Amino acid sequence: MQKAKPIELELAVVNGIELPGHWNRMFEPRVISEYDLSVLDQVTSIEGAESLGYCYQCGKCTAVCPVDTVGDYSPRKVFRRTQLGASLVDSPDLWLCTTCRNCLRVCPKEVNMIEIMPAVREQAVLEGKAPEELLTAFENTARYGNPLGEPPRKRADWVKSAEVPVPVMSQHKAPVDVLWFVECYPSYHPRGKDASVALARLFNALGVEFGILGTEEKCSGDSQRMAGEKGLFEMLAEHNVKMLSKYQFNQIVVTDPHAFNAFLHEYPKYGGQWPVQHYTQFLAPLIDQINLTRPISKKVTFHDPCYLGRHNGEYEAPRNLLKAIPGLDLVEMGHCRETAYCCGGGGGGMWLDSFVRDYTSQRLSEKRVREAVEYGADILAVTCPYEVSRFEDAVKSTGNTGKLEVRDIAELLAYSAELI
C-alpha cells in the first residue's frame, strides 16, 4: 500500500513573511493517514479537483458551510469520506454544494470547492450519474437557451409589460451606452419579470441609452458550468459573445450576479471582453438623479447574493441604493456580507430542489427567511433573479406569509420613484 505523502509547500509567503516548510514537516505519516488512497487519488487527479487532497481536517469550513447547518455535509466531510474510500461521483454529497464560496474564505489550505465541484460533477455527468432534474435543466438550456424550458422566441415578450421603450438591438440599429444582459429568470419568471419591468423604467427615468439582445440572448450558463456542464457553458458563451460582438456599446449591465461572474471571469476566455457591472453598481452612482419621492417606512434586510458578494466583492452598491430610499430602515442579519448564507440556488441548486430536499432538514432559502424574520425584517431585499421565487416559496412554506415580503432592489427603487 502506498503511504500518503505530506502535502506542504516548500515555502509559503504569508503577509510578506517567508515561512519555509521544512522545519515543521511531519517526520513520518501517522496511523491516521495510512489509508488506501486510490479513491482520493482518482478524484484529485481530475483537473480542477487537486486541492481536495490538501484538506487537513481542521473543520473551519464545517463551521461556515450553509449546507452543514441543514444537513450532513461540508468540505471536511467530503475529504474524509473520499479518504475512507467512498466514491464522490456516486455520493449525494457531490450535488449538495451550492458553490457559495464560504468555505474557501476560511480554509487555511485553500481547498477550493468552486473548482472541485464543477470538475468532479463534469465527470459524473459524463458517467450518467447526475440527478434527473438537473439533466432536464441542462437539456432545456441546450435546446431553448434557458433552463426553464420556455420558448426562445418569447424571450423578449416581457418588454410589452414594461410600457416604456426597451430597444432590442437587432431592430435598434444604433450604438447604445449600455447593453443590458437580461438573463433567463428576469425574462420568463413572473416575479423575475416584475424586476425587469422595474429596471427598464428606472433606466428610462434616468435617460440611459440602452438596448437588450432579445431573442438573440441565451442563458449566460454560469450555474450550468458550476453544476458540471462545461460543454454547455462553452456553447452558450460562444453564442452570446458572437451576438454581442455584432453591436456597439460601451458597457454591459447585468441583472444576474451569475451572469456578472461569467462576464467578469469566463467570457474573456471566449473573446468576450467588455466592461461589465451588476445593475446595482451601475445605479449606485446615479442614485441622486432618481427621484425617490415615495417613502418605504419598513424594516428591510438585505440578502447578499453569493456571486455578487463573496465571489466578486461587491457589498456596498446594493446597500447604498437601499439606504437612499426615504423611510427605509436597513437592518443587517447575523449572516451578512462575507458571512452571508446562501439561498441554495447557486451551483445548480436551483434545479436540484427535490434531490436536495432528500438530504437536508430544510431548504437553505427557508433557513434564510427564518433568519430575516428573526431580525424583525418586514421586507427581504434581494438582487439576484434566483432569489425572489426561492424566498417567496420559502416565506409560504415556513408559514411567514404576511410577515415578510420579498422584493428585488429594482422593485423597491421603482416603487419609491413612483414608477410602479
Add this chain to the structure above:
Amino acid sequence: MRILVLSKSVPDLVEELALDEDSGELLHDDMTYVPSEWDDHALEEALLLKDEVGAEVTVLAVDTGDVDNMLFTALAKGADHAVKLTGDFDLATSNRKRAQAIANYLRDNPFDLVLSGVQAIDDIDGQIPAMVAGLLEWPHASVVTEVSIQGDQIHFRQEYGGGLQAELAAQTPLVLGIQAARKPPRYASVAKVRQMMKSSTVDEVDASADAVPELEIRRFFKPVAAGHAEMIEGEPDEVADRIITILKERKLVRG
C-alpha cells in the same frame, strides 16, 4: 446482434405551431424541430441491450433537412453508427414514403432488430414500424416495453386492457415499436456531442423511393372552442370550498 434505431424530428410544441389558417398549411420552415420523445426511448432500449449483450447500434434518420444534430447526439449517447437516408425528402414527407425508404435500406443492409418509437406527435399514426415490417414481411409488434435478447429469440412485453401483461417472443429479423424504455433516456453532454461532430461522420445513403400510395392532407386547422373553463377566483380556502361544492352538486363525490 445488429440493431437499427429509427429516429425522426417532430415540431417542438414549446414554440407555437406555425399554421397558415387560410391555406390550411403548416409552415414547416417557421417551426422548430426536436427529436421525437418516443424515438429517444427506442434508442435508450437499444443502448441498454448494447450494454447488456454487446449489440451494435446504428441510428437512422430520413434526411428531412435538420437531422444531423439528432444523429450526433445519438452517437454521443453510445450509438456506434449513424445513417442519413438522402433523397427527395422534406419535413412534410409522409410516413408511408419514409417507411418505403427505410425498408429499401434494410433490404440492402441486414439488421436483426429494428426499434422505433411507438408513434410521433406530428401525425400520431404509429405506422412506421408496422409498415417497415409489412414491406419486408418481417414480424412486428408495437406498444412494446422491456425488450431482451434470449438466445436467438427476442422477448418483449405488451400491456393489454384490464391490466393484463403479455410476454411475447419472436425470431429475428423483427421490428418493434417502443412505448417506453426501461430507464429514462440518457443525457449526452454538450461537450460529447460537439466532440462527435468533430470526430465522427454520418453515413449518407441515397434512398430515393418510388411513388407510393399516400393520403392527401386537405387542411390543418385549430379546433373551435365549444365552451370555456370557469376560473375560480379567491383565497385558496374559498377556492377549495367552491370546488367541493361543485363536485357535490354534480354528484361527483359522496357525502
